[in-house]
Every structure is written in C-alpha cells, then in structure tokens.
Amino acid sequence: DFIISTVPIHKTLSIPTLNLSQIITNDDLEQIHTFLHYQYHQDILKTIFLPQLYQDHVIAHHKKDVIKAFYHLLKQQFPQIKESFQSHMNDSQYHQFTLFPNQVALIALNKPLTNNNMLSVLILNKSIMLNKKEIKMIILFSCSDPHHFILNTLMDTLKSLTTCNDIMDIYQHVDYPTFLKTILKHEKTPLIKEFQSISKVKKQQ
Numbered sequence: 001d002f003i004i005s006t007v008p009i010h011k012t013l014s015i016p017t018l019n020l021s022q023i024i025t026n027d028d029l030e031q032i033h034t035f036l037h038y039q040y041h042q043d044i045l046k047t048i049f050l051p052q053l054y055q056d057h058v059i060a061h062h063k064k065d066v067i068k069a070f071y072h073l074l075k076q077q078f079p080q081i082k083e084s085f086q087s088h089m090n091d092s093q094y095h096q097f098t099l100f101p102n103q104v105a106l107i108a109l110n111k112p113l114t115n116n117n118m119l120s121v122l123i124l125n126k127s128i129m130l131n132k133k134e135i136k137m138i139i140l141f142s143c144s145d146p147h148h149f150i151l152n153t154l155m156d157t158l159k160s161l162t163t164c165n166d167i168m169d170i171y172q173h174v175d176y177p178t179f180l181k182t183i184l185k186h187e188k189t190p191l192i193k194e195f196q197s198i199s200k201v202k203k204q205q
Contacts, residue, residue: 002015002016002017002018002035003015003016003017003018004017004018004020004032005017005018005019005020006019006020006021006022006024007019007022016035016147018031018032018035018147020032026115027115027144030115030117030144031144031146034117034143034144034145034149034150035147035149044149044150044153044187045119045150045153045154045157045183045184045187046180046184048117048118048119048143048150049119049121049179049180049183050077050118050119051176052076052077053073053074053077053118053119053120053121054120054121054176054179055069055073055121055122055123056122056123056174056175056176057123057125057174058122058123058124058125059124059125059126060122060124060125060128061128062128063090063128063130064090065128066122066124066128066130066138067086067089067090068086069122070085070089070120070122070138070140071083071085071086073120073122074113074120074140078113078114078116080114081113081114085113089107093110094109094110094111095107095108095109095110096108096110097130097131098155099131099133099135100158100159100162101162101163102162102163102167102168103127103133103134103135103136103137104135104136104137104138104139104158104161104162104167105130105131105133105135105137105138105139106138106139106141106154106155106158107138107139107140107141108141108151109140109141109142112142112143112144113142114142115144117142117143117144117145117150118142118143119139119140119141119142119143119154120139120140120142121137121138121139121140121179122137122138122140123136123137123170123171123174123179124136124137124138136171137167137170137171139154139158141154153187153188156188157183157186157187157188158186159188160186160188161182161183161185161186164186166182166185166186167182169182170182
C-alpha cells in the first residue's frame, strides 16, 4: 500500500512513500500519523481546525491588525510562540499567500510554529484590503506537511467552498460549528481517491 523507509528512495514509485530519519524522531512519528490519517480518513481537517484557534468579528483595518490578532490568538494556546512571528508575517519568504474567491485568503507558513499541526482562522468584522484584494476570512496554515498532504486537502477544499453560496453561510452565522460543518462538507482529499484507485487496480491484477 505504501513504503516507509529510513533511507532515501531515488526512484519514482506508483505508491506513496515516506522517508524518515535513521533515528526516528517525534517529527517522524508526527509525519507517519499525519500520513496515515490522511490516507484513511476523510476528515483530516476536523482534527486540525480547533475552536480555540477560531475568532470571529475581528476588528481590523490593516494587515498589521490581522497579524496582531493571529499572534494574540496563538499566544494564548502556545505561550512559546515568539514575538518575531509578527515580523516574519510581513516577510513573504516565510509564507505563501493564496487568494480565493469570495474574500478568502490562506497564509501557509513555510515552517510550522510548533510541533502541533494547526489551522487558525480569523473572520473579520469588515473586509480589508490585502494584496490589493478585499479579504474577510483568513486562514493561517502551520503544519509539518513535507508531502503537502494537508495543504493540498485544504487548498482543494477552499477552491470548492469559495466558489459556491455555502461561504455566505459562514459569513452570516460566523460561529465555529457552522464554519467547521461547512468546511467538512467541501473537504476534498484527491490523494485518497488516487490511492484507492491504485489499490483497486492491484486487486484486479
């Protein structure tokens, strides 16, 4: 079904592979956990979105207000987060900024803030201009995701969600249960389908 190896595999294979350290670390265990959860569960986002990292009716006028709101929200749950987080958020080399329809933005950090995979969400009281676009909902992605399993799932989910009227349910109700229910309704896991397809072909052979 897949390969877990402690030595590099310099070959393209038809099945997923995980390359770990020769001496297994906590990061390796987290990578295995994420991979297995991704492959066999459709609700990976449910385990990473947390109500403690969700805030609605956020008052912000500029990008610096958004950064400060994220910092205070994250600091409450993870006191070890340094204040340098705020300056890094202003530097594009530390993250990728993706815009979606209906005023949704995703900020994917290139390096996770902690050992915990997490997605933090701000829904603004009023839209503001970010990267010359009006933005109302911002998701901060901080995950150990070397093979982009989680990021691909989230990107495909947001592509589906932001191109239909369901996004308006989130803006109208803004409570966390409505947000999570709507996200899970649109959750897309393309690699799972690919994985299942490969497995089906093998069984037929």
